[in-house]
Amino acid sequence: MSSVQELGDRLRAGNPAFSAWCGLLEPGIAGLLAREPFDAITLDMQHGAIDLATLIRAIPLVVAAGKPVLARIPVGDFATASRLLDSGVSGIIAPMINTVEDARRFGRFTKFPPLGERSWGPHAAVALSGLSPTDYFTRANGFSIALAMIETREALGIVDDILATPGVDGVFIGPADLSIALSNGGVVDPASPEVEKALDHVLARARAANRFAAVYAPTGERAAVLARRGFDLIAIGSDITYLRTGAAQALAAARASAKGA
Ligand code: 3PY
Ligand code: MG
DSSP: OOGGGOHHHHHHTSSOEEEEEEOSSOHHHHHHHTTTTOSEEEEESSSSSOOHHHHHHHHHHHHHTTOOEEEEOOTTOHHHHHHHHHTTOOEEEESOOOSHHHHHHHHHHHSOTTTSOOOSOOHHHHHHHTOOHHHHHHHHHHHOEEEEEEOSHHHHHTHHHHHTSTTOOEEEEOHHHHHHHHTTTSOOOTTOHHHHHHHHHHHHHHHHTTOEEEEEESSHHHHHHHHHHTOSEEEESOHHHHHHHHHHHHHHHHHHHHHHO
C-alpha cells in the first residue's frame, strides 16, 4: 500500500509516530530526511520559507521513500489544504483554529461530500496513492488526516467542540504559542507549568473523543517525554535545528580532538 494512505494507520498503531519538520526552500531536504527513520515528514508553510510549488515537489520524493507527508498551511488558508491533498499530502495541520467556524471550514475543505465540500481534482494524489479515481474518492476521507492546532486560550476553551467537528480527525498542540497565550504575552516557554497542564487536558479530551492528539517538540529529548505521555504524533525540531545541531557537534568534536592531538 502506498504511504499516502498510511498516516492514520501509523497513528493508530499504538507507538508514537515521530515526524521531521521542514521549512527550508528545497524539496530535496524533505526527500533526504524521509530516508532517515522518521515515521512521517511535515513541511511548514506557516512559518517556514517553503512555498506551495516547493512543497508539491517534495511530495513524490517523500512518498518514494515510503513515508507519508504532512503539511502545515498558512493561517486560514483552507483552499491550500485541498490543493495539497490533491498533490498527495496525507495530513494537514491548520494553525490558529480558534473558533468553531474555523474548525468547520477546515473540516469542509479537507473532506469530500457528503462529509465535507472538498472539490474533485486529486490527479497527483490518485497516481501517488496507487488507487483508481473511484477508490480514491471512496477512501480519501478515511486516510486524509485533518489536525486542528490548539495554541490559544480561545481554542483551549472550545477543544471539545473542535474535536467533535465533522472532518476534523484530531488536534495538534502548538506549545510555543500556547505558552505566550497562557502567560498573557509574558514569555515563550513551551514547557511552562501552564502549558504542561494544558497538554494533559487536551490529550485527555482527545482520548475521550477518540481523536488523534499531536504536538510539536523543539528537541528529541522533549519528544521522548511527550511520547511517554501518550501523544500519537510528535513533530521534532526543524531542518534548521538539525543543521545547526549537526554542525555544532561536528565542529565541537573537531576542535576537541585538535586540542588533544
Ligand atoms: C507552536 O509551538 O506554537 C507551534 O506552532 C509549533 O510549531
Ligand atoms: Mg504556533
